[in-house]
Amino acid sequence: MLVLGKLPGLEGDRKSGQDVRTQNVMACMAIANVVKSSLGPVGLDKMLVDDIGDTTVTNDGATILNLLEVDHPAGKVLVDLAQLQDKEVGDGTTSVVILAAELLRRANELVNMKIHPTSIISGFRLAQKEAIKYVNEKLSTKVDKLGRDALINVAKTSMSSKILNINSDFFAAMAVDSVMSVKTVNSSGDVRYPVKAINVLKAHGKSSQESRRIAGYALNCTRASQAMPTVVNKAKIALLDYDLRKYKMSLGVQVVVTDPSKLQAIRDREEDIMKERIDLLIKAGANVILTSKGIDDLCLKWLVQAGAIGVRRVKKDDLRRIAKVTGGTIMLSMAGMEGEESFDPSMLGQADKVYEERVGDNELIVIEGCANQKSGSILLRGPNEYTLDEMERALHDAMCVVKRVLESNEVVPGGGAVEAALSIYLENFAHTLGSREQMAIAEFAQALLVIPKTLAVNAACDATELVAKLRADHYHSQQEKDAGKFKEKSCSGLNLRTGVIHNCLQAGVLEPTMSKTKSIAFATEAAVTILRIDDMIRIDKTEDERANM
Amino acid sequence: MSKGEQFDNKSQQDDVRKSNIMSAKAIADAVRTSLGPRGMDKMIQTADGEVIITNDGATILRQMSVSHPTAKMMVELSKSQDIEAGDGTTSVVVMAGGLLNACSGLLNRGIHPNQISDAFQLACKKSTEILQEMGTPVDFNDRESLIKCTNTSLSSKVVSQNSSLLAPLAVDAVMKIADPLDNNADLNMIRVVRKLGGTVDDTELVDGIVFTQKAAKGAGGPTRVQNAKIAVLQFQLSPPKTDIENSVVISDYQQMDRILKEERTYIADLCKKIAKTGCNVVLLQKSILRDAITDLGLHFLAKLKIMLVRDIERDEIEFICRTLQCVPIASADALRPEKLGKADLVEEIGTSDGKIVKITGVPKPCKTVSILCRGSNKLVLEENERSIHDALCVVRSLLKRKFMIPGGSAPEMEVSQRLMEYSKTLGGAESYCVRAYAEALEIIPATLAENAGLNPINIVTTLRLMHANGDKNAGINVRKGTISNMMEENVVQPLLVSSSALELATEAVRMILKIDGFVPTL
Numbered sequence A: 001m002l003v004l005g006k007l008p009g010l011e012g013d014r015k016s017g018q019d020v021r022t023q024n025v026m027a028c029m030a031i032a033n034v035v036k037s038s039l040g041p042v043g044l045d046k047m048l049v050d051d052i053g054d055t056t057v058t059n060d061g062a063t064i065l066n067l068l069e070v071d072h073p074a075g076k077v078l079v080d081l082a083q084l085q086d087k088e089v090g091d092g093t094t095s096v097v098i099l100a101a102e103l104l105r106r107a108n109e110l111v112n113m114k115i116h117p118t119s120i121i122s123g124f125r126l127a128q129k130e131a132i133k134y135v136n137e138k139l140s141t142k143v144d145k146l147g148r149d150a151l152i153n154v155a156k157t158s159m160s161s162k163i164l165n166i167n168s169d170f171f172a173a174m175a176v177d178s179v180m181s182v183k184t185v186n187s188s189g190d191v192r193y194p195v196k197a198i199n200v201l202k203a204h205g206k207s208s209q210e211s212r213r214i215a216g217y218a219l220n221c222t223r224a225s226q227a228m229p230t231v232v233n234k235a236k237i238a239l240l241d242y243d244l245r246k247y248k249m250s251l252g253v254q255v256v257v258t259d260p261s262k263l264q265a266i267r268d269r270e271e272d273i274m275k276e277r278i279d280l281l282i283k284a285g286a287n288v289i290l291t292s293k294g295i296d297d298l299c300l301k302w303l304v305q306a307g308a309i310g311v312r313r314v315k316k317d318d319l320r321r322i323a324k325v326t327g328g329t330i331m332l333s334m335a336g337m338e339g340e341e342s343f344d345p346s347m348l349g350q351a352d353k354v355y356e357e358r359v360g361d362n363e364l365i366v367i368e369g370c371a372n373q374k375s376g377s378i379l380l381r382g383p384n385e386y387t388l389d390e391m392e393r394a395l396h397d398a399m400c401v402v403k404r405v406l407e408s409n410e411v412v413p414g415g416g417a418v419e420a421a422l423s424i425y426l427e428n429f430a431h432t433l434g435s436r437e438q439m440a441i442a443e444f445a446q447a448l449l450v451i452p453k454t455l456a457v458n459a460a461c462d463a464t465e466l467v468a469k470l471r472a473d474h475y476h477s478q479q480e481k482d483a484g485k486f487k488e489k490s491c492s493g494l495n496l497r498t499g500v501i502h503n504c505l506q507a508g509v510l511e512p513t514m515s516k517t518k519s520i521a522f523a524t525e526a527a528v529t530i531l532r533i534d535d536m537i538r539i540d541k542t543e544d545e546r547a548n549m
Numbered sequence B: 001m002s003k004g005e006q007f008d009n010k011s012q013q014d015d016v017r018k019s020n021i022m023s024a025k026a027i028a029d030a031v032r033t034s035l036g037p038r039g040m041d042k043m044i045q046t047a048d049g050e051v052i053i054t055n056d057g058a059t060i061l062r063q064m065s066v067s068h069p070t071a072k073m074m075v076e077l078s079k080s081q082d083i084e085a086g087d088g089t090t091s092v093v094v095m096a097g098g099l100l101n102a103c104s105g106l107l108n109r110g111i112h113p114n115q116i117s118d119a120f121q122l123a124c125k126k127s128t129e130i131l132q133e134m135g136t137p138v139d140f141n142d143r144e145s146l147i148k149c150t151n152t153s154l155s156s157k158v159v160s161q162n163s164s165l166l167a168p169l170a171v172d173a174v175m176k177i178a179d180p181l182d183n184n185a186d187l188n189m190i191r192v193v194r195k196l197g198g199t200v201d202d203t204e205l206v207d208g209i210v211f212t213q214k215a216a217k218g219a220g221g222p223t224r225v226q227n228a229k230i231a232v233l234q235f236q237l238s239p240p241k242t243d244i245e246n247s248v249v250i251s252d253y254q255q256m257d258r259i260l261k262e263e264r265t266y267i268a269d270l271c272k273k274i275a276k277t278g279c280n281v282v283l284l285q286k287s288i289l290r291d292a293i294t295d296l297g298l299h300f301l302a303k304l305k306i307m308l309v310r311d312i313e314r315d316e317i318e319f320i321c322r323t324l325q326c327v328p329i330a331s332a333d334a335l336r337p338e339k340l341g342k343a344d345l346v347e348e349i350g351t352s353d354g355k356i357v358k359i360t361g362v363p364k365p366c367k368t369v370s371i372l373c374r375g376s377n378k379l380v381l382e383e384n385e386r387s388i389h390d391a392l393c394v395v396r397s398l399l400k401r402k403f404m405i406p407g408g409s410a411p412e413m414e415v416s417q418r419l420m421e422y423s424k425t426l427g428g429a430e431s432y433c434v435r436a437y438a439e440a441l442e443i444i445p446a447t448l449a450e451n452a453g454l455n456p457i458n459i460v461t462t463l464r465l466m467h468a469n470g471d472k473n474a475g476i477n478v479r480k481g482t483i484s485n486m487m488e489e490n491v492v493q494p495l496l497v498s499s500s501a502l503e504l505a506t507e508a509v510r511m512i513l514k515i516d517g518f519v520p521t522l
Helices: A018-036 A061-067 A073-088 A093-112 A117-139 A147-160 A163-181 A260-283 A297-306 A316-326 A385-408 A417-431 A437-448 A450-458 A463-478 A487-491 A513-531 A543-548 B003-007 B009-032 B057-063 B069-084 B089-108 B113-134 B143-154 B158-177 B253-276 B295-303 B314-324 B378-400 B410-425 B428-440 B443-451 B456-468 B495-514
Strands: A012-016 A046-049 A055-058 A198-204 A212-214 A217-219 A231-240 A253-255 A288-291 A309-311 A349-359 A362-370 A376-382 A410-413 A492-495 A500-503 A510-512 A533-539 B041-045 B051-054 B190-196 B204-206 B208-211 B224-233 B248-250 B281-285 B307-312 B341-351 B354-360 B369-375 B403-406 B474-477 B482-485 B492-494
Touching: A012 A018, A018 A061, A018 A073, A018 A093, A018 A513, A018 A533, A046 A061, A055 A061, A055 A385, A061 A073, A061 A093, A073 A093, A073 A513, A073 B041, A073 B378, A093 A117, A093 A437, A093 A450, A093 A513, A117 A410, A117 A417, A117 A437, A117 A513, A147 A163, A147 A385, A147 A510, A163 A212, A163 A376, A163 A385, A198 A217, A198 A362, A198 A385, A217 A316, A217 A376, A231 A316, A260 A297, A260 B253, A297 A309, A316 A349, A316 A362, A376 A385, A385 A410, A385 A510, A385 A513, A410 A417, A410 A513, A417 A437, A417 A450, A417 A463, A417 A487, A417 A492, A437 A450, A450 A463, A450 A492, A463 A487, A463 A492, A463 A500, A487 A492, A510 A513, A513 A533, A513 B378, A533 B057, B009 B057, B009 B069, B009 B089, B009 B495, B041 B057, B051 B057, B051 B378, B057 B069, B057 B089, B069 B089, B069 B495, B089 B113, B089 B428, B089 B443, B089 B495, B113 B403, B113 B410, B113 B428, B113 B495, B143 B158, B143 B378, B143 B492, B158 B190, B158 B204, B158 B369, B158 B378, B190 B208, B190 B378, B204 B208, B208 B314, B208 B369, B224 B307, B224 B314, B248 B253, B253 B295, B281 B314, B307 B314, B314 B341, B369 B378, B378 B492, B378 B495, B403 B410, B403 B495, B410 B428, B410 B443, B410 B456, B410 B474, B410 B495, B443 B456, B443 B474, B456 B474, B456 B482, B492 B495
Parallel strands: A198 A376, A231 A288, A253 B248, A288 A309, A533 B041, B190 B369, B224 B281, B281 B307
Antiparallel strands: A012 A533, A046 A055, A212 A376, A217 A362, A231 A349, A349 A362, A410 A510, A492 A500, B041 B051, B204 B369, B208 B354, B224 B341, B341 B354, B403 B492, B474 B482
């Protein structure tokens, strides 16, 4: 292979050929090794401390990789991969990275055996296509057959590797209920479950068991003034996106007075402008006023007099969701079409009850009995911030998984069952091919076993023996003549608590089909992207760029 | 000049030439491995830490910051191929590298550079004639053969496995905007919009316009409008500002009210004027002077049920207006119903990574088209865009010169063979140089074979034999690793790409040859 040294006239480094491939593969392996031990129900957590001392304790692959400052360009591809999986599926981020790195490692070995990378690439692509076809046709089960239990099981499987593991029954039910509650049908008739519409709040104190779902929408804000009522029944909610503070003239307007008495008049007028606006709101019937900006003391006084709850600095996203839930409209301004100011009562959102609740050290504003029940809030409790953050991430993953299952309606057994089955299937498939791709496909099949192996290693089981047993089961189930006898063995997966093989479908260890197919597709894609590179050019900063720094 | 230097003049000239040739060849070697369907990618980390993975010769060379002047000429060379034909940017550089290699051999034999240069010119002329003879005319309405050509171009890219989707897409796009009388297509009329998320398979041709920004709906404005009447506004919906030196002076509290009211009526009037024309979708140009729209404006537009897309770039306006067949409106006084554009549907669509606005059902006949380009990560997305650009260029080259020739290095081999024969009819150094030129062209099949993991010597000699036996269309079948008839394998490419590559490479080489002194003025 052609290996060139420094290119004349090029300001920077250049590496090419096998060197660069090995280097890229090494970088990816290093990254995968970081997350390897956190895979599976008995995976361990990582504690990450950044340069300002912020600590994160997590088991979530995407979060770990996000926080690592990866410098190597090939490593970045892997980090992107985890993020992509997080965005598209929401779960399985660790496994996708491990799989990609394993594929790369094996591909690199093949290259060392003098197989051209392009043959490996086409082999991987072929294997990926076959694998996904097989998963969709043979391994996945319609969720209608399994019902709500399946959803709970899917959520439990996702949580099993996370901190919520101990209370997974409790949280799985919570995740499923929350996702079900935000079911919406969009204009083109598709059923969607926007996980974003579920507001997750965190509060210190009490144990995680005390976490609960709140019917309605909860806000992590407090009343603007203690003199305001804590409960408002039959609430009419005004959603404002402007300041409720003493009016100030805009820039470029100067106030020049010659007569001191006029000064007072101008001050009064500044107050009155605001008072008129608040009067308009109150007159329209508003008794809960949420604004994304501030409310000053002056305006508070009038709100208190009117017996309304005022909340300031509400997040804009929250406002938008409340608008959706209560049927109100966010107001950017009160201007009417004729230049006057007015407030249309139809802009107000409706709710049965708005109240403030004390949770731990903080207050929450809860909006209950909204006109439009398309939202949910979850209040998480926990001993400390790290636990709460990790709980939130785990819950998010679980909700994403439930959403995927609801949208695609298909699940596959977890516990390494799919990988083992695919491995057997692809190996058999490789034998039927007489071309250069055969080796690559066989390696792909071997690479898939990294998932059950890592699972077993993390659980301190005898990985070699367990995986061998697992493969034997799947081998029998895929044999034509034995198909009837060993049919249920096609769902065999690892039981990591007891260290034996069991039927994952019956045991309720389930994952959405989409999560598996996407992670195989993404991992192959990333491995191919890195494999195709045979040259790396790193360009140095020029003199003046350096001077500018 | 001192005497010693004068005596040294000859050797200095040789040195300059040698160093020029060396550095230009190094550039050619750098991109060599990315040639052909089995070519590898380059990963480039730019000075600011950005990573680019690409297979496109022009992009690789553009990103490498080379400082040697002749190396820069090679970079320019690939750029001009990019402009002229849009594809074959790698082959042109590899070819130039091969020719330079031949030159250094000839120079060592003591042939004068001018003689080499003239002979190369002759050889180049002859080669284009040979290429022309090889060409098969193609009818521009023959969609199938256009797609075949595009497929060949895409086969070497990262997105090659999606070529079955992208090739017809590129052909359809160009066919739509092509001007049959002019024999050209203005690729500016194809707007390629990038949006992260999804996979390359989700790339689609949109008969209309796609905006990557979402509809401005802070005040609850509509996000889906049927039978849209669209106004393209170039003025701002915000209160006018005083100049810095001037200020509004008020001395009375009543004046405060008036200022507030004026601001409201001013914007309300603007919005009412817009609504009066029957407009229900506003595309608002970005403004550098002041806010293009204030909260107040958003509020009024939402009240009037007008959908708003803001932050339209100035250079997009022409494309939008041509698509919607409307006139941009530069001032509120110029608002007239006849200036509005029409479309069946304007809607905001959610994608996995943010929202986009799509305008579809634009009036016919529409001479513009948009391509919504998708990719799972930034690297793939950008490479996808570059590949689409190349594919579009290939179709355009077929429009410019309606001939296609076989791919898989068949034309290079054929030209090489015919030039060899031709050289025998010449005499003196000329014959020698033309022969060297012909041999140099074999670098393309050799590289192609090498990149595919085949044995270059075996393949090139077999190929040579087949061409000598009159098998004009024999080329390397990279997929199967054999030699076969390229026309039958549907590996075809536009004539323009090959002929322009030959011409450009020859000219660049001739220029480098003629340099005999290097005077840095710094």
